[in-house]
Amino acid sequence: MAKNGAARDDRPQNSMKGPALKKPAPKKAEELDRLIHERLRLGIVSALAVNDSLSFSDLKKLMNTTDGNLSVHARKLEEAEYIACTKSFEGRMPKTQYRLTALGRRALERYLDHMEALIRATRER
Amino acid sequence: MRMTSVRPLRPEPPKELSSLHGRAMDNLAFIRNTMEAAGSFTAVSGWGMVAIGVLAIAVAVFASMQATAIAALNVWLAAAVLSPIIMMWAMVRKARSAKMPLLSGPGRKFVLSFSPPMFVGALLTFVLYRAGLVEAIPGVWLLLYGTGVVAGGAFSVKIVPVMGLCFMLAGVIALFAPVAWNHAILGAAFGGLHIAFGIPIARSHGG
Numbered sequence: 001m002a003k004n005g006a007a008r009d010d011r012p013q014n015s016m017k018g019p020a021l022k023k024p025a026p027k028k029a030e031e032l033d034r035l036i037h038e039r040l041r042l043g044i045v046s047a048l049a050v051n052d053s054l055s056f057s058d059l060k061k062l063m064n065t066t067d068g069n070l071s072v073h074a075r076k077l078e079e080a081e082y083i084a085c086t087k088s089f090e091g092r093m094p095k096t097q098y099r100l101t102a103l104g105r106r107a108l109e110r111y112l113d114h115m116e117a118l119i120r121a122t123r124e125r
Numbered sequence: 126m127r128m129t130s131v132r133p134l135r136p137e138p139p140k141e142l143s144s145l146h147g148r149a150m151d152n153l154a155f156i157r158n159t160m161e162a163a164g165s166f167t168a169v170s171g172w173g174m175v176a177i178g179v180l181a182i183a184v185a186v187f188a189s190m191q192a193t194a195i196a197a198l199n200v201w202l203a204a205a206v207l208s209p210i211i212m213m214w215a216m217v218r219k220a221r222s223a224k225m226p227l228l229s230g231p232g233r234k235f236v237l238s239f240s241p242p243m244f245v246g247a248l249l250t251f252v253l254y255r256a257g258l259v260e261a262i263p264g265v266w267l268l269l270y271g272t273g274v275v276a277g278g279a280f281s282v283k284i285v286p287v288m289g290l291c292f293m294l295a296g297v298i299a300l301f302a303p304v305a306w307n308h309a310i311l312g313a314a315f316g317g318l319h320i321a322f323g324i325p326i327a328r329s330h331g332g
Contacts, residue, residue: 039155046156047163054163062163112156115149122146 033111035080040065040073045108048083048100056096074098082107168235169285171327173215177208178319185312194259201263201311202250208315219332235277242273263307267296267314282329288322 036042043063048054054062060070077083082104086097100108184204191197246269253262271292278285295314299307 043159046159050160115153118149
């Protein structure tokens with residue numbers, strides 16, 4: 001799992017990293033959401049897709065990453081409104097809880113469609 | 126001598142295409158693995174367990190009314206055939222309503238871990254029946270059912286292996302308790318434990 005902060009240009013791109021396809025991929029799958037293409041962010045979104053919410057420490061354990069790295073990537077997703085964050089106290093301990101927004105769920109579905117379209121396109125050649 | 130070149134029937138895809146294909150497959154596998162590791166979803170149906178529990182209590186009452194141990198065993202055997210059918214139906218319904226494949230990673234692992242003890246249980250039932258040790262059968266059933274649930278539950282939510290341990294404990298009690306208690310222990314375990322654990326599983330883990 002990627003541990004380095006890959007907070008580069010996260011705007012939607014026209015292809016995955018690497019050599020471009022000669023024949024264009026199906027139009028629906030053209031735009032790759034770079035925001036969730038990064039492994040750690042993809043992991044956060046995938047984990048939240050099957051849970052109502054997960055705490056910061058749950059995600060950290062699950063992604064096997066550091067506090068700083070998780071914070072950076074979670075913030076990126078939060079800024080894009082793919083995930084929502086609520087902060088509270090459990091006794092004296094601060095607790096950060098994340099959940100996937102409708103926008104984030106749609107982004108994950110689009111990403112899955114994109115991957116499936118790529119697999120279909122490469123099989124057809 | 127001139128050799129003719131061999132043309133493959135299906136040309137290999139260009140390297141960049143197979144690399145794209147591989148990366149897309151890898152990404153999908155990553156998403157699936159993460160979802161499986163993070164999922165609070167269990168393929169085991171809580172409501173299916175409740176239904177089996179209710180059936181087991183009715184069967185325990187009916188079996189205790191039988192005149193012979195063999196007749197009572199037959200009543201339990203009928204329930205043992207009916208219960209997996211009820212559970213499979215409930216699991217299929219649960220998987221469909223959650224839009225999850227029934228035999229996805231955790232579901233498949235559960236079935237693969239749960240099945241061997243069930244097979245051993247069926248075999249031992251036959252052996253014990255032939256040896257005339259019908260009284261030992263309830264304890265063996267509970268122990269092996271518990272073993273299967275603990276093994277399968279290792280890939281499920283925490284409450285499932287805990288339930289398996291309770292079944293194993295009931296099996297130990299059945300092996301050493303007076304024979305007259307057998308139906309009560311089977312009813313309490315297959316009935317009570319399924320209902321007691323089925324309700325929280327249904328409420329907290331997808332049905």
